[in-house]
Structures are given as structure tokens and as C-alpha cells.
Amino acid sequence: QNRGDVAYARSRATASWLQQRFTPAVDAALRRKGHQPAIYPSLIDEDAPRSGLRYSPEGPRYSTGYGDFAGIPTVLGENHRLKSYRQRVLGDYVLLEEALRLVGRDAHAIDAAKRADRAARPQELMVAWERLPQPIDHIPFKGVTYTRALSPVSGRPELRWEGRDETWTMPVIGYRQTQAVQYPVAWWIPPGNDDVLALLDAHGIDYDRLQQPARRAVQQIRITKTGSDHVPHTHDVEETFPAGSVRVPADQPMRMLAAALLEPRSSDSLLASGRFRHAGSPDSGLYGNELVEFSERVLRSDAALRSAFEQKLASDAAFRADGDARLQWIYARSPYATISGWRYPVRREVRQ
Known part of the structure; x- marks a missing residue:
């Protein structure tokens, strides 16, 4: 073969x-x-x-x-x-x-x-x-x-x-x-993930370990649950990484393998294989009537989101028929979602 x-x-x-x-x-x-x-x-x-x-x-x-x-x-x-x-x-x-x-x-x-x-x-x-x-x-x-x-x-x-x-x-x-993901400049892994570093070592993936704290502009990845799918969302933040943090540059011979392991959308990522279990659950914390009332308030107060929601309803029959997907779609695009959900511990450093 x-x-x-x-x-x-x-x-x-x-x-x-x-x-x-x-x-x-x-x-x-x-x-x-x-x-x-x-x-x-x-x-x-x-x-x-x-x-x-x-x-x-x-x-x-x-x-x-x-x-x-x-x-x-x-x-x-x-x-x-x-x-x-x-x-x-x-x-x-x-x-x-x-x-x-x-x-x-x-x-x-x-x-x-x-x-x-x-x-x-x-x-x-x-x-x-x-x-x-x-x-x-x-x-x-x-x-x-x-x-x-x-x-x-x-x-x-x-x-x-x-x-x-x-x-x-x-x-x-x-x-x-x-679906494809763009390569970042680097991935950042917080301290305390020695099992992940052992895998990087085994596969010959290069990385550097911080000796002093460093502040970087990075993308934070938050994962929300939409219907049966876990959907990653990125947010640009300034973050200070403590000593012991690991930076995995994308500019290296094992670039593709590093991305396959560290990008959460990859089907064979470390996240998909059960690593980073300590990151928490991709859960909004809102249930039943709470989520319904919250979604209704958001749509009443956000005209742009309301318009996008109506367009989605008009163009997607499966979405229109799935009440849970509708609620999660609104939640994922609400201001509240940016401060909740499951934060994937690996950060993406991107060019500014």
C-alpha cells in the first residue's frame, strides 16, 4: 500500500x-x-x-x-x-x-x-x-x-x-x-504539561522553554458546544507567560506534525486524543429556560446579531429545525461567550 x-x-x-x-x-x-x-x-x-x-x-x-x-x-x-x-x-x-x-x-x-x-x-x-x-x-x-x-x-x-x-x-x-487552519508563528504551551513535551521530544519537534516571564500578543482559543459539535473560537489577547512556558515555533522541519498535534481542529490533535483534560468542560453554564431567556434578551438588544440570526434561519433548514442549535448559535456569538466556555490551554502566536 x-x-x-x-x-x-x-x-x-x-x-x-x-x-x-x-x-x-x-x-x-x-x-x-x-x-x-x-x-x-x-x-x-x-x-x-x-x-x-x-x-x-x-x-x-x-x-x-x-x-x-x-x-x-x-x-x-x-x-x-x-x-x-x-x-x-x-x-x-x-x-x-x-x-x-x-x-x-x-x-x-x-x-x-x-x-x-x-x-x-x-x-x-x-x-x-x-x-x-x-x-x-x-x-x-x-x-x-x-x-x-x-x-x-x-x-x-x-x-x-x-x-x-x-x-x-x-x-x-x-x-x-x-476545512483548513492557517499556521501561526508559534504555539505556546503552559507549564505543567510534561506529558505533552515528552511527545514533542519523541517526534523530534523543536521548542524553547522560557527562563523569564514574557508578554506576547496571542490568540486564545475558546471551545463552545453547538448542538453535538465542539466549536473553537479565537480571541486576540495580550498574555504574560510565566517561566517554564514552552514556545513551539512553526518555522521548523516538523511544522506539519506540530500543527497536527497542537491545532484543536485537527482530527488527530492531542486534544482529540484526550490530552489537556484539566482544561474543563465546553459548557455555557446556562440551561433550559435560563438559556432561552438569555438568548431572547441578546437578540432584542443586538440588531446586528438579530439580523444574522434571521439570515441563518432563512438559509439553513436543518438549523431552523434544531432548537438547541439555535440557542447555542446565539450564545456563541454573545458578549457573555467571550468570558466563558472551555479555554484550550495552547495559545497561538500570530503576526500583528
Whole structure:
């Protein structure tokens, strides 16, 4: 599985080496020994094998996505479970043997690709994406025949593999960006987060520790709950950081990985994985009638907010039908919200 395809790659030079050098060499070696290499079949629907192949970006939680964020050529090899044990073992042997030969020959090219990717300074990080409505391609795919038969255990038709080779024309389903965050100048982490610093150390992310207090213009991130979603809001503040605070510059080789870990909107952030639990709960503190009466007062006194609310109602049917979302929308934009809610402890230093 080569998930470093240039179409979605974040480390473009490394992905180009994988596509132009690694894939042709390893595929040819595998075929010479009777194996059938192919992209890992991430199916759109596991219960419908011919539904299509998912072809998307990745976060850093798994090895192939991590390699893309860190500028490390990374390949995940998987063997088809319907092949014999002997064939799977020998397939791994051929892959490793050819990979070692190629890396030995291309060591300088790999080093140059890694240096190029780590010197790049992208301005934004994609943090969310969605499936495209139409296939971006159709490709021949070597599948295996299957049927469906009623299972006496589940009481429903279940997939049954028959084991005969069959070539399918498979749609390839791509993805598009739906949300991105701009890189700050740096991230600030308060003292007392040694577990977070240990992770930064493990991943080679550079940072500096303050020896004396320092005052900086930063963005404070407050997280409110809107319906079932936790929504980050930024506020520009002047803040004094005590000695022991840590500044993580964005201008560094591990820029993308640092952002993936420290930006709260990132799906693989430290916040998403359960760090910073001491930050509190993203709760307004207003419930039931209190929140209703508060929202009504805010709309009566703020003509601009009232106008924006009416436009939102007119343009968003789902929002119009969701009473809780309506109340939280007003609360999140009220003056009270700027002094309440869950404050994410990591600050963003931005250019003024």
C-alpha cells in the first residue's frame, strides 16, 4: 500500500520518489516472482466489494499518514488474507529485499527529498475533508468472486467468498478539503504539561522553554458546544507567560506534525486524543429556560446579531429545525461567550 500518492501528499518530494522510483521497482520485483501487487483496497463499503475504492488524504495516526506529515518515505505492506501462508511470507520477503536494494541505490535522492519537504513552509494545514459525489476514475481491479447466502446465525444474507479470480472495473472515489487552519508563528504551551513535551521530544519537534516571564500578543482559543459539535473560537489577547512556558515555533522541519498535534481542529490533535483534560468542560453554564431567556434578551438588544440570526434561519433548514442549535448559535456569538466556555490551554502566536 503506497498511501503517499502525489494527489493528496503533504510531503510532495517524498511522495514523488515513492511513485516514480519505489513503486515501479518493487512492483516489478513482485511480479517476477509471481505476486500481484496493487494499491490497498480501502473499500467504500466493506459489505459491497465492488462499491469502489477510497482514495483520500490521511492524518498522522497511522504509519503511512505519519510518514507523509514527517517527510519520511513510508509504505505499509499488507498481504491478501485469501492467499496461502507461503505466498504471503514470500511476498513480504521479495518486497523487503527489493526495498533494501533500492534504498541503498537511492540514498542520496531520498535524503534530498526529505530535506526538500522539511524545508517547505505551507501556509495552511488541511484538517477536514469529505468524499466527492462522483468517481474521479475507474480502474481495473483483480477481485475474487463472491456471492451472498442466508446465514442461520445472523438471519440475513451474508457475503461468501468463492475464491475464483475475477477482474472488476472499480470506481475510484476521491475527497476534497472542507476545512483548513492557517499556521501561526508559534504555539505556546503552559507549564505543567510534561506529558505533552515528552511527545514533542519523541517526534523530534523543536521548542524553547522560557527562563523569564514574557508578554506576547496571542490568540486564545475558546471551545463552545453547538448542538453535538465542539466549536473553537479565537480571541486576540495580550498574555504574560510565566517561566517554564514552552514556545513551539512553526518555522521548523516538523511544522506539519506540530500543527497536527497542537491545532484543536485537527482530527488527530492531542486534544482529540484526550490530552489537556484539566482544561474543563465546553459548557455555557446556562440551561433550559435560563438559556432561552438569555438568548431572547441578546437578540432584542443586538440588531446586528438579530439580523444574522434571521439570515441563518432563512438559509439553513436543518438549523431552523434544531432548537438547541439555535440557542447555542446565539450564545456563541454573545458578549457573555467571550468570558466563558472551555479555554484550550495552547495559545497561538500570530503576526500583528
